[in-house]
Amino acid sequence: xxxxxxxxxxxxxxxxxxxxxxxxxxxxxxxxxxxxxxxxxxxxxxxxxxxxxxxxxxxxxxxxxxxxxxxxxxxxxxxxxxxxxxxxxxxxxxxxxxxxxxxxxxxxxxxxxxxxxxxxxxxxxxxxxxxxxxxxxxxxxxxxxxxxxxxxxxxxxxxxxxxxxxxxxxxxxxxxxxxxxxxxxxxxxxxxxxxxxxxxxxxxxxxxxxxxxxxxxxxxxx
Numbered sequence: 729x730x731x732x733x734x735x736x737x738x739x740x741x742x743x744x745x746x747x748x749x750x751x752x753x754x755x756x757x758x759x760x761x762x763x764x765x766x767x768x769x770x771x772x773x774x775x776x777x778x779x780x781x782x783x784x785x786x787x788x789x790x791x792x793x794x795x796x797x798x799x800x801x802x803x804x805x806x807x808x809x810x811x812x813x814x815x816x817x818x819x820x821x822x823x824x825x826x827x828x829x830x831x832x833x834x835x836x837x838x839x840x841x842x843x844x845x846x847x848x849x850x851x852x853x854x855x856x857x858x859x860x861x862x863x864x865x866x867x868x869x870x871x872x873x874x875x876x877x878x879x880x881x882x883x884x885x886x887x888x889x890x891x892x893x894x895x896x897x898x899x900x901x902x903x904x905x906x907x908x909x910x911x912x913x914x915x916x917x918x919x920x921x922x923x924x925x926x927x928x929x930x931x932x933x934x935x936x937x938x939x940x941x942x943x944x945x946x947x948x949x950x
Contacts, residue, residue, distance in 0.1 A: 729774040729844055730754045734764035734790065735806065736782040744777065747833045748840075761785030765793055773801055775844050777836075780807040780818065788821055795822035802843040806831075819903035826900075838894070846890045854889040856933060857946045859925065861889055870925065880905060881921045888934070888944040897941040918942060 731748055735741045736759050745755045756773070758764035762785045768776060776794075780787040791803055805818045805826040815826055824843040827836055854861040858871045866882060868875045877885065887904040888896055902909055909917075918934065926932045935943050 729840070730756075730772070731775050731777060731840070732756045732758065732764065732767055732773040733777045734758045734761060734782070734787070735777070735779040736760055737779075740779075743833075744836075747837070751837065761787060761790035765790050768794060768799055768801060769797075775840050776801050776803045777840065778803050778805050778823070780805055788817060791818065791821045791823050802846060804836075804840055804843050815897075815899045816903060819900060842891050842894055854886070854892070856889055856892045856944050857931065859889070859933060859944075861886060870930070875924050877921070877924065880917055881924070884917055884921055885925070885944075888942060891943070893943065893945045893947075895937045895941050895943045901941060 731753055733741055733744050733748075733755060735744070735757070738759070741757050741759070745757055748755045756767060758767055760782045761778075764776070764778065765785065767773075778787045778790060787805055787807075791805070794801065794803065803823045805823045806829060807815070807818070807826055808829045818826055824846060825839055827839055852862065852864050854863065859868070860870075861868050863886075868877055868882070868885065883904055884901060887901055898911060898914060902911075902914055918936075922934050926934055931946070933944050933946065935945060937943060
């Protein structure tokens, strides 16, 4: 992957540059949002790793300007702020995912790979076991059975299937709906989706990771 790291802490920049370079990725760096925005305007990157708190232009503003200019590059935000409003603000502005500091490099690498996969617009379908989602027709089948989903159920399932095998935080699922819903409402939608996907003695695919979020997987969640 061709990565852009936008982070004002030089030590963090060097650690991330070294780590991703050792994994075989190409890495460019910027020390604030203004420099980062200039670089994404000049060339294409596969993923932008974007810190929130920076001088001159913070990560929120850089993400907002990227999306306002029509730049679809996947954005993963780094933040020391772990409150829901800050996380949701970043997602609402167009970020694809976030990682809260401190984090392990292995976790960050997995999340970067995940947002890169989601940004691959060449995909026309998603598959988990016998569950297939056609992204062109918006039809969902499980084996020979067609599953009729509401718009909200479809958006939730698409978000989960794009990160199949990985936990999707509750806040990210809420943001994927394009509107503000409560945690209880999200749980209600997940129950409805489970009834259609996991009901009638079929193998369970939608799993809950308590205190974090949900995932779609053929294997049981830990």
